[in-house]
Amino acid sequence: MNNIWLGIETSCDDTACAVLRNNGDSIDILSNCLYSQIDEHKAWGGVVPELASRAHLEKIVPVLQQALKEANINIEDIGQIAYTQSPGLMGSLLVGINFARGLAKDLNIKSYGINHLKGHISSALLNSPLSTLNSPLLALIVSGGHTELVLTKENAIVGKTRDDAAGEAFDKSGKILGLGYPAGAAISKLAKSGDKNFHEFPRALNEANSFDFSFSGLKTAVLRYVQTKGEDFVKEHIADICASLQEAIADILSLKAVNAAKKYGVENLILCGGVSANYRLRELMAQRAEKSGLNFICPPPELCTDNGAMIAAAAIFTNFS
Ligand code: KG4
Numbered sequence: 001m002n003n004i005w006l007g008i009e010t011s012c013d014d015t016a017c018a019v020l021r022n023n024g025d026s027i028d029i030l031s032n033c034l035y036s037q038i039d040e041h042k043a044w045g046g047v048v049p050e051l052a053s054r055a056h057l058e059k060i061v062p063v064l065q066q067a068l069k070e071a072n073i074n075i076e077d078i079g080q081i082a083y084t085q086s087p088g089l090m091g092s093l094l095v096g097i098n099f100a101r102g103l104a105k106d107l108n109i110k111s112y113g114i115n116h117l118k119g120h121i122s123s124a125l126l127n128s129p130l131s132t133l134n135s136p137l138l139a140l141i142v143s144g145g146h147t148e149l150v151l152t153k154e155n156a157i158v159g160k161t162r163d164d165a166a167g168e169a170f171d172k173s174g175k176i177l178g179l180g181y182p183a184g185a186a187i188s189k190l191a192k193s194g195d196k197n198f199h200e201f202p203r204a205l206n207e208a209n210s211f212d213f214s215f216s217g218l219k220t221a222v223l224r225y226v227q228t229k230g231e232d233f234v235k236e237h238i239a240d241i242c243a244s245l246q247e248a249i250a251d252i253l254s255l256k257a258v259n260a261a262k263k264y265g266v267e268n269l270i271l272c273g274g275v276s277a278n279y280r281l282r283e284l285m286a287q288r289a290e291k292s293g294l295n296f297i298c299p300p301p302e303l304c305t306d307n308g309a310m311i312a313a314a315a316i317f318t319n320f321s
């Protein structure tokens, strides 16, 4: 069988295509290309679904062409296609689904619909030995729409957010702080020069036996803080406020993830999803995991946010090849 995979991701606001080679005992990413729609949505303060699907339609062919060029292959060299089937914005998903299925039919090859969250988990495992894949794994998936603790073998969700996702906590708080959309990366950048102990923002549901999260109170706390202190104070201390906010989110996420791994007796702890690009969350997770004797696995920063490579990797790991 041809071992070249095309991965297509269009579930939200990134149009992404990647070419991977499955060597059997390892996987090579030959290209991983992406058109980010952020500039198109920025003015509206969030993703506008109708604009997103239109942009996917416009960009999917050029992004595919770039992915083929960078991988140095022709379209006929593709052996099979993996595409994001769910969850995501319906109009955006449909562009990728129909494009992938049409292309597969034209090339007379198979195509496979992949769960986006499985994609994020697979991005963390791309550089791990095959034995890790078959071991019990607990994954903390943190993105703009999801915050879940998943036992991957059982496909069991042992904890999830009761309201906002961790990415939403960054984005909504960032909006209140005047940092635009999406704000996760901007907060993380500012936080590097700030004092994480400047202000203690709340850690919700901080109970020993609950693995659920709640972040909606955090954005309210940020709003109250800004209203009380005033705009000038916020501007002057923006780095300290970002560092304190980031600490509150990273602290509760890492604490619960490590506690859940211990409770369920799982040795491998995965951190993935867009928010896993956050340096402080990676640092705290790594420190706490090490203290508890856990093996901590995290994708490289460039594979944390949505991409096509993670979708093709999920298909390969699901034994379609
Ligand atoms: O996984 P992803 O690319 O898209 C979804 O599936 O949602 O995640 C996007 C989310 C956004 O909320 C964004 O603000 C957040 O990931 N994010 C970050 C960082 N980079 C992206 N959050 C915190 N720190 C970062 N460095």
Ligand code: ZN
Residues within 6 Å of the ligand: 116, 120, 143, 144, 273, 274, 305, 306
């Ligand atoms: Zn995602």
